[in-house]
Amino acid sequence: MKALVKDIDGIGLTLREVEKPTIQANEVLIKIKSTAICGTDLHIWNWDAWASSTIKIPMTVGHEFMGEIEEIGENVENLSVGMRVSAEGHIAGSNSRNAKAGKLHLDPDTVNLGVDREGAFAEYLMMPASNVVALPESVSNEVGSILDPFGNAVHATLSFDLVGEDVLITGAGPIGIMSAAIAEHVGARNVLISDINDERLKLAQKVCNAETFNPTKENLKEKMKSMGLKEGFDIGLEMSGSEAALDQMVDAMIMGGKVALLGIPPEKINFDLSKVIFKALTLKAIYGREVFETWYKGLALLDSGLDIKNIITHTFHYTEFEEAFNLLNSGKAGKVVLNWH
Numbered sequence: 001m002k003a004l005v006k007d008i009d010g011i012g013l014t015l016r017e018v019e020k021p022t023i024q025a026n027e028v029l030i031k032i033k034s035t036a037i038c039g040t041d042l043h044i045w046n047w048d049a050w051a052s053s054t055i056k057i058p059m060t061v062g063h064e065f066m067g068e069i070e071e072i073g074e075n076v077e078n079l080s081v082g083m084r085v086s087a088e089g090h091i092a093g094s095n096s097r098n099a100k101a102g103k104l105h106l107d108p109d110t111v112n113l114g115v116d117r118e119g120a121f122a123e124y125l126m127m128p129a130s131n132v133v134a135l136p137e138s139v140s141n142e143v144g145s146i147l148d149p150f151g152n153a154v155h156a157t158l159s160f161d162l163v164g165e166d167v168l169i170t171g172a173g174p175i176g177i178m179s180a181a182i183a184e185h186v187g188a189r190n191v192l193i194s195d196i197n198d199e200r201l202k203l204a205q206k207v208c209n210a211e212t213f214n215p216t217k218e219n220l221k222e223k224m225k226s227m228g229l230k231e232g233f234d235i236g237l238e239m240s241g242s243e244a245a246l247d248q249m250v251d252a253m254i255m256g257g258k259v260a261l262l263g264i265p266p267e268k269i270n271f272d273l274s275k276v277i278f279k280a281l282t283l284k285a286i287y288g289r290e291v292f293e294t295w296y297k298g299l300a301l302l303d304s305g306l307d308i309k310n311i312i313t314h315t316f317h318y319t320e321f322e323e324a325f326n327l328l329n330s331g332k333a334g335k336v337v338l339n340w341h
């Protein structure tokens with residue numbers, strides 16, 4: 001079968017023939033239909049310090065996908081051939097304290113699809129049946145391929161009660177923008193999303209009704225005044241990984257406000273902890289999804305009318321992967337989808 005493989009110690013990926021996976025009793029074989037490119041895949045493509053020290057080549061990459069079940073192992077129940085599915089790409093172990101307590105998202109032995117084991121940018125993928133999530137007919141193939149980053153947004157955004165609250169989101173990447181849409185959908189009062197890239201702010205306006213803000217061109221205090229905010233934002237969602245954005249967020253929060261941290265700084269940052277203490281802020285770090293609880297909530301939000309499809313700006317055939325990765329590297333795209341079958 002064809003797969004996109006990291007097999008060179010340098011920039012890029014290779015489209016090449018690899019062996020079609022076989023399955024064991026508790027696994028399923030999925031015929032891949034749509035995949036989406038994540039920032040993680042871009043790090044692997046660009047072969048930066050993180051990627052080159054993490055990925056053992058050769059490795060098929062990719063973890064955002066949907067497809068159709070082609071074959072099921074003999075012990076698999078509740079799944080059948082032909083079902084449209086996606087899957088949780090963090091494959092938890094079963095021995096740690098957290099795994100035994102059912103807190104799979106906190107298991108330190110977790111293995112990541114497309115990073116530590118053969119990924120989804122391929123014609124077929126083998127997955128443990130317990131990680132597979134069935135998709136309702138109402139979720140299109142393309143939206144089905146972005147449920148993993150959507151799940152990051154769901155996990156972070158629903159960390160705190162947003163009803164009637166004023167929300168600041170720093171970073172209008174795909175996850176920040178989907179978070180803005182979720183915050184509005186669940187009843188936040190004001191939602192402001194910031195980015196230093198105007199293209200990203202324009203994309204945000206195609207997905208949600210949040211106010212947008214470019215900190216390199218506008219003054220945040222004035223923007224807040226124009227929105228009728230007197231004391232500051234109640235909830236902050238940091239989704240850029242930028243030190244400057246985090247500083248700005250801490251300054252703009254109300255006393256006692258709550259901040260979810262999802263953005264990953266590329267290196268160690270300087271952070272004014274005393275400001276957080278004197279403002280009595282609550283900080284919550286977000287990693288991945290709260291696994292199946294997040295998948296459930298995410299599908300329920302879509303079922304209740306949340307529309308995220310406009311975050312997908314480009315769709316390519318998998319053979320056009322070079323164009324797709326270069327486009328994403330340019331910062332001019334939202335989610336980029338590769339179709340397989």
Ligand code: NAD
Pocket residue numbers: 039152170171172173174175176194195196197200215239240241242244245261262263264265286287288289
């Ligand atoms: P992205 O890189 O597409 O988006 C980040 C955005 O932040 C960019 O548009 C960038 O222009 C913007 N930005 C940079 N400096 C800024 C500033 N000072 N103020 C406002 N915006 C600024 O990323 P994404 O795919 O949307 O993911 C968001 C972040 O979450 C990334 O840092 C990513 O690494 C991280 N992430 C974390 C998890 C997790 O489990 N915690 C999972 C997936 C992604």
Ligand code: ZN
Pocket residue numbers: 038039040063064148149
């Ligand atoms: Zn991802």
